[in-house]
Amino acid sequence: MATLGLIFSATHCQSSLTITKNRTIASVPVGGRYRLIDFTLSNMVNDGVNHIGLVTTTNYQSLIDHIESAKEWDLARKHGGLTLLPPYTNKPSKDNNRLESLRNIIDFIRRAPEEYVILTDSYHMCNIQYEPVFKELFNKKADIVCVYRKADLSKHDYTPVKTLTLANDGRVIELNFEEELKGKVNMSLDIWVMRKDLLVSLVEMAIKADLHSFNRDILSNHLDKYRVYGYEFKGYFNEVTSLKSYFDLNMDLLNIDIRSELFWTENRPIYTKVRDSAPTKYITGCKVSNSTIADGCIIEGTVENSVIFRGVTVKKGAVVKDCVLMQDTVIEEDANLQYVVTDKNVTVTNGTKIRGTHENIKYIKKFEVI
Amino acid sequence: MKRRKYCVAMLLAGGQGSRLYSLTTDVAKPAVTFGGKYKIIDFPLSNCVNSYIDTIGVLTQYQPLKLNQYIGNGQPWDLDRNFGGAHILPPYQKKVNTDWYRGTANAIYQNLPFIDQYDPEYVLILSGDHIYKMDYNKMIAVHRKNNADCTIAVLNVSLEEASRFGIMNTNPDGSIYEFEEKPKHPKSTKASMGIYLFNYSVLKKYLTEDDADPSSSNDFGKNIIPNMLKDGLKLYTYDFDGYWKDVGTLDSLWEANMDLLGENPNFNLNDEKWKIYSRNDAYPPQLIKAGATLENSTITEGCVIEGTVINSVLSNNVRVEKGAIVKDCVIFDDVLVEAGAKVEYAIIDSGVTIKKAVKVGAAKEKGAKLTVIAGGLTVKCDVASGTMLEEEN
Numbered sequence: 220m221a222t223l224g225l226i227f228s229a230t231h232c233q234s235s236l237t238i239t240k241n242r243t244i245a246s247v248p249v250g251g252r253y254r255l256i257d258f259t260l261s262n263m264v265n266d267g268v269n270h271i272g273l274v275t276t277t278n279y280q281s282l283i284d285h286i287e288s289a290k291e292w293d294l295a296r297k298h299g300g301l302t303l304l305p306p307y308t309n310k311p312s313k314d315n316n317r318l319e320s321l322r323n324i325i326d327f328i329r330r331a332p333e334e335y336v337i338l339t340d341s342y343h344m345c346n347i348q349y350e351p352v353f354k355e356l357f358n359k360k361a362d363i364v365c366v367y368r369k370a371d372l373s374k375h376d377y378t379p380v381k382t383l384t385l386a387n388d389g390r391v392i393e394l395n396f397e398e399e400l401k402g403k404v405n406m407s408l409d410i411w412v413m414r415k416d417l418l419v420s421l422v423e424m425a426i427k428a429d430l431h432s433f434n435r436d437i438l439s440n441h442l443d444k445y446r447v448y449g450y451e452f453k454g455y456f457n458e459v460t461s462l463k464s465y466f467d468l469n470m471d472l473l474n475i476d477i478r479s480e481l482f483w484t485e486n487r488p489i490y491t492k493v494r495d496s497a498p499t500k501y502i503t504g505c506k507v508s509n510s511t512i513a514d515g516c517i518i519e520g521t522v523e524n525s526v527i528f529r530g531v532t533v534k535k536g537a538v539v540k541d542c543v544l545m546q547d548t549v550i551e552e553d554a555n556l557q558y559v560v561t562d563k564n565v566t567v568t569n570g571t572k573i574r575g576t577h578e579n580i581k582y583i584k585k586f587e588v589i
Numbered sequence: 590m591k592r593r594k595y596c597v598a599m600l601l602a603g604g605q606g607s608r609l610y611s612l613t614t615d616v617a618k619p620a621v622t623f624g625g626k627y628k629i630i631d632f633p634l635s636n637c638v639n640s641y642i643d644t645i646g647v648l649t650q651y652q653p654l655k656l657n658q659y660i661g662n663g664q665p666w667d668l669d670r671n672f673g674g675a676h677i678l679p680p681y682q683k684k685v686n687t688d689w690y691r692g693t694a695n696a697i698y699q700n701l702p703f704i705d706q707y708d709p710e711y712v713l714i715l716s717g718d719h720i721y722k723m724d725y726n727k728m729i730a731v732h733r734k735n736n737a738d739c740t741i742a743v744l745n746v747s748l749e750e751a752s753r754f755g756i757m758n759t760n761p762d763g764s765i766y767e768f769e770e771k772p773k774h775p776k777s778t779k780a781s782m783g784i785y786l787f788n789y790s791v792l793k794k795y796l797t798e799d800d801a802d803p804s805s806s807n808d809f810g811k812n813i814i815p816n817m818l819k820d821g822l823k824l825y826t827y828d829f830d831g832y833w834k835d836v837g838t839l840d841s842l843w844e845a846n847m848d849l850l851g852e853n854p855n856f857n858l859n860d861e862k863w864k865i866y867s868r869n870d871a872y873p874p875q876l877i878k879a880g881a882t883l884e885n886s887t888i889t890e891g892c893v894i895e896g897t898v899i900n901s902v903l904s905n906n907v908r909v910e911k912g913a914i915v916k917d918c919v920i921f922d923d924v925l926v927e928a929g930a931k932v933e934y935a936i937i938d939s940g941v942t943i944k945k946a947v948k949v950g951a952a953k954e955k956g957a958k959l960t961v962i963a964g965g966l967t968v969k970c971d972v973a974s975g976t977m978l979e980e981e982n
């Protein structure tokens with residue numbers, strides 16, 4: 220079944236996030252060698268979605284740098300492949316949202332030969348199969364299916380969120396926009412599946428009526444007219460909403476079950492940009508425990524409960540505990556770090572001690588020397 | 590439209606590598622795993638692209654399936670080109686005289702039409718069984734400065750080793766006056782590295798003449814080079830002083846892997862200026878669990894380590910379970926070492942499972958011999974040192 224993928228980057232509220240200051244949420248580095256977008260792109264490719272529009276609004280340099288020609292996902296194609304869709308207008312954006320993006324790319328959508336479309340954001344870390352979502356679309360004779368998960372919002376530190384109220388048969392009867400934290404909910408994952416011509420007519424209608432929000436004005440107001448159903452995603456899911464949640468998401472990858480589900484599900488590998496680093500070297504005297512370490516590292520010191528990205532050096536006598544060290548971080552002799560997130564190319568010099576706590580994680584900016 | 594390439598590389602990758610025994614049962618030697626995430630052929634290929642040589646014919650003959658698949662369209666090495674790029678060249682059927690590649694020179698001779706397409710000034714002949722980093726451009730520069738017809742890269746070896754190599758006897762200016770294959774009493778220590786640079790017009794003439802000679806064994810070392818010397822052509826050496834290792838035997842393959850280890854390794858792969866490229870599988874980063882002990886080792890993506898790994902090189906997706914010990918080993922892809930197993934001084938081919946508490950090999954420091962386990966085996970009983978296990982025990 221021919222399906223067009225539309226990936227939106229940065230529709231999430233992210234202004235408060237230090238790690239997204241110079242990059243979109245889609246290009247946030249996670250798990251030692253990935254960017255968040257790798258999950259969504261790989262999920263699509265693994266389900267045979269080979270024509271993808273990647274919609275960007277702001278700060279998309281790092282994203283373009285990561286995607287390049289999209290050949291790592293086998294998306295450098297004559298037929299289909301990945302198309303980057305940067306903003307189209309000269310006017311500064313009033314409402315930087317999905318509907319405006321859709322308006323800007325309506326010609327791209329119209330021209331695409333595919334019959335169906337998946338709309339998704341790119342803040343997800345999960346290995347989701349779209350095939351069962353389509354099954355729901357056909358079985359329920361639905362017009363639209365929205366993917367949600369059951370979440371306990373009291374544990375969640377991000378608002379506002381979109382939640383779904385469902386009838387017994389799974390039909391969406393209400394779409395809520397919560398500003399307050401609130402117990403157990405069906406949280407929308409911002410993944411929508413429908414026929415492409417329905418999407419086109421919805422966007423055309425919105426243009427005519429000068430509407431502003433895809434969720435509020437289009438979907439929410441037409442739940443009686445269109446058959447909108449929910450599909451519950453039961454797998455592992457995480458997202459980045461704060462520095463602490465970024466840290467916790469990375470630490471999840473030390474869990475062998477989560478790691479297996481994300482990376483070892485048969486026929487569903489997660490692809491990323493290849494850096495051609497040499498394998499990681501462990502020098503005699505190093506102590507490594509409960510850590511995930513990417514290629515191209517040289518480890519001489521102690522590393523515990525940490526996520527280490529490509530090309531990191533931990534020198535003799537250095538101690539790294541409960542840390543996330545992004546690409547090309549250098550930890551010099553006898554430095555001592557706990558609960559620290561270093562961005563790319565950070566150097567922590569000889570003997571420096573940096574100590575955070577789980578509640579107050581220390582973040583060190585790109586290229587900083589400490 | 591007529592276009593040309595300055596230099597075309599021809600990579601001889603058809604060798605069986607019979608001295609690697611079970612490691613080359615279903616792959617050609619250039620496709621044998623090296624250094625964790627590489628294949629031997631990654632080294633000449635990466636050297637080419639790092640030297641701006643982007644047109645490479647890869648001559649295959651023995652067990653080419655995995656090698657062809659590995660090279661594919663050449664994308665990992667930036668060799669997917671509209672003009673040029675990597676091309677697999679197997680022997681092919683012709684109107685007359687269809688034949689396998691009968692020798693190194695014949696393999697190139699049969700592919701002269703491939704080279705002609707690019708009308709190159711120079712042709713670089715490489716082999717797919719050496720581990721080294723070399724800037725071929727420097728060799729071309731020396732070749733041009735000498736106004737040579739052919740330049741052969743040489744390595745200075747010890748006098749004892751010299752009788753194992755093809756030796757170049759040279760004048761003080763580096764010009765070659767004699768070539769001796771494995772001399773009993775070497776006059777020089779300049780050993781051929783199997784890297785030849787020819788002016789294409791000269792090479793074409795000599796290959797054509799060689800093919801017309803039924804008594805020739807169609808070999809560069811035995812026929813082409815001696816014939817050129819006999820005719821008084823200008824042959825020079827190019828002195829190379831970096832790391833170079835022929836990994837044609839199990840022992841040398843093991844040693845070359847060990848050369849990667851340590852703080853100041855004999856052969857450094859963490860070299861941003863001279864990256865070695867390889868085809869990557871989509872593996873997650875390695876996971877080192879609590880209780881693991883790592884000493885002087887290199888480990889790559891997909892591995893999960895709970896046991897002890899000492900002086901070893903581990904490839905993608907190797908699992909070392911709790912209490913297992915891996916020491917002085919070279920382990921290929923997708924190997925499982927179960928809890929309590931002990932593997933010492935061994936090369937383990939891909940897909941092997943070593944069952945719980947099984948002992949493979951013995952301590953190298955106590956004089957044990959290298960043990961080799963063939964691909965895909967499940968090892969249920971102990972394997973004595975020096976064994977080459979090719980069937981399940």
